[in-house]
Amino acid sequence: MTAVDAVLFDLDDTLCEYRRGGAELLSLAFDDVGVDPFFGVDEYHARYEEFLAETDDMVELRRECFAALAADRDRDPDLGRAVADAFAAERDHGNVRPLPGAAEAVERLAADHRLAVLTNGAPGMQSEKLAALPFRDAFEAVVHAGYDAPRKPEPEPYHHALDLLDATPERAVHVGNSLTTDVPGAHAAGVRSAWLSDGSDPDPEPHYRLGSLRDLTTPPWLG
Template identity: 30%
Template sequence: MNYDVFLFDLDDTLLEFDTSEQNAFRNAFTEAGLVEGLDAYRTEYRAISKVLWRQLEEGSTTMEQLNVSRFSQLFDKLGIELDPVSFSETYLTLLGKEAHLIDGVIDMLDSLGDVRLAIVTNGFIKAQIARVACSSLNNRFETIVSSDEAGFQKPRPEIFQEALDRLGVTDKSRVLMTGDSLTSDIRGGNNFGVDTCWYNPNGLENTTDSKPTFEISNWVEFKVNEKATN
């Protein structure tokens, strides 16, 4: 099967997220004058954030609610008197300055040749556009579709339809969706009816009902799989 339309997740697929989050989190608290206990703050934040992002995938919260709730819950738990709305805006601005490419991504994109490329992300559009723009990914993608902008989050099929509508593509057999998350990227591709590639650098076991068409552990393997489908 020939693919000439490639949809990619962004965080932990093309750009490494942990360092970006850590730096933006630290810098946001530093700007707020709180520099002690940041490791403990971030541990609590990540636990709260993990629950909220899972709720987003399940459709039980919204991007707008998540954006504020992750910090309002954190501040309540730690007894910190900061405005979660303004703090979240600061955090997203700082996150937009953090772009850390995963090894092999640019070589992989260069190897694809004359194809259509788009990013489909559950991240916030403000930060995601800025991160792509300040990286070597800039000007490589025709569109970036984010859940807060589209009004739907992965794994909902509507966000993938939004990507194809923007590209003017109707034939799903031409499309390959690639990402690191079984529950959003691969399940989303399954729900939408396109082939999928699970980027699994840590060799995790698939214990979900999501069924990737391909599985790779690095971007060199993606080239092999892509060629094998032609």
């Protein structure tokens, strides 16, 4: 198999995670507004993508999503927007921590690979997260899919990232945790996939399975 000289990393739940999860923040937001919770974080996540095309940033997207969730429950949409504003006030995008093994993996791969971040997410929000990570300077490029290029799993953001690295798909690997965006997107772009396993049976099947990012300190493509 062709040697690998470029590695693309997903960001959320691959390199880092929030110290305070969405469920905790949503509960705090309802408390701040002074109403009993009338939807859960899973319902928010299920509706999220509906509002991508019609909103310009994460704050506006969440406001319109929460407004729709309120209307679905015969609540005033402005109440949903108030909950969204409270959620945004509680959220600190810089309050993230690296996933176990992330620092070791990035340090090891940076020694002989060109690295980039390829993330679905608004540039302002994702830049705050990346800036909070101790290994942020290891990445030569960052592509905000959905803004710089179409969202994963479309192949275009992978090709854009590789162009920035002066790399080719057949000599690249994408590392990510999602079987709906990261793995199929990599395959569509002709890039090998390294999946950060959640213990499930993957579909589609990635090229490499990672128990944790520590597995990348001995890259599986060198075996």
